[in-house]
Amino acid sequence: MIIDMHTHIWHGRYEQHARDLVTNCERYGIDKVFVSGLQTQYSTKEQVKGQNADVARFLKEHRDVAEGYVYVNPTHDDAMDVLRRGIEETGMIGLKLWIATYCTHQSVFPLIEKCIEYDIPILLHAFYKAINQLPDETTGPHVAELAQRYPQAKLIMAHFGGNHYHGLKAIRDYPNVVTDFSGSIFRREEVDYAVKMLGAERILFGSDMPGCSYITNFGQVEEADLTEEERSLIYSGNTIKLFNLKYAS
16 A cells, blocks of 8 residues: 655646646555645745645545645644644644744644644654755754654654755654655665664655655655565555554555
8 A cells, every 4th residue: 555645736736736646646556645735935824725725625526545734834823723624624634834934933832732632743844955945944953852842743754854864863862753755855775774763663655746756756665675564664554553544554
C-alpha cells in the first residue's frame, strides 16, 4: 500500500492539480493522497478560505483516494475557528502550517494545543537554505523547540527539514517528531541516512506533487538499502499509525 501524505492543490489551479493528483494515483498505484491547499506565503483570510474550500471539494469529489489537512494562518484572529471547521465540519484529519510565521511563534501555540486535544498530526513546512532563506520559514531547530514545548503533539517535519544533515539532527532526540522527504534535495543517500538517524518508524512517504515529481521520491525509497518491512512502514504503515487510520497496510 502507498500513501502519499504530502500533496497540494494550489488555489486558482484546482482543475489542473486535481486532475494531476487523480491521474498519478491511477498511473502509479497510489492508494491515498493527503492534500492541503496553498497560495501565498502570507495568505489573507479570504485566500485561506479558498484554499480550504479547494481541499473540501477534492475530498467530496475523490473520497476514495483523498484525505485532507486544514490550512491555517496562525496570525489571523479566526485561526482557531478555521481549524475547528476543517476538522469538525469538513472531516480533515490534520493541520498544515506553512510560512506565515515560525512554528515557535506564540500564535501557533493555541493551535497545537487544540490539535493535541483532537489527537491529530501537524504538518510543518521546514526548510533550511544556505541562501535565500524566506522570512518566517521554519527550520529543524524550530521544530525541535516546538516538540520540546509540546511533547504530546504529533509533529511532522516536512522535507527532511530541507537539508537532511541539518534537519534530522535537530529532531533526533524528540520522538514525537516524524519527518517526510517530499520535495527534498533528492540525493541518493537521504533515506538511508534518515533511517540511520531516526529509524524507519519515524519516516513518512510524501512527494509534494504536483509541484514536485512523485516518481523521484518513489525512486528514493526503491533505491535505498531497506528491508521490505522498512519500505512498508515508510510507504504507508507509519502514516496509518500516526493518523489512527483503519486502512490495511
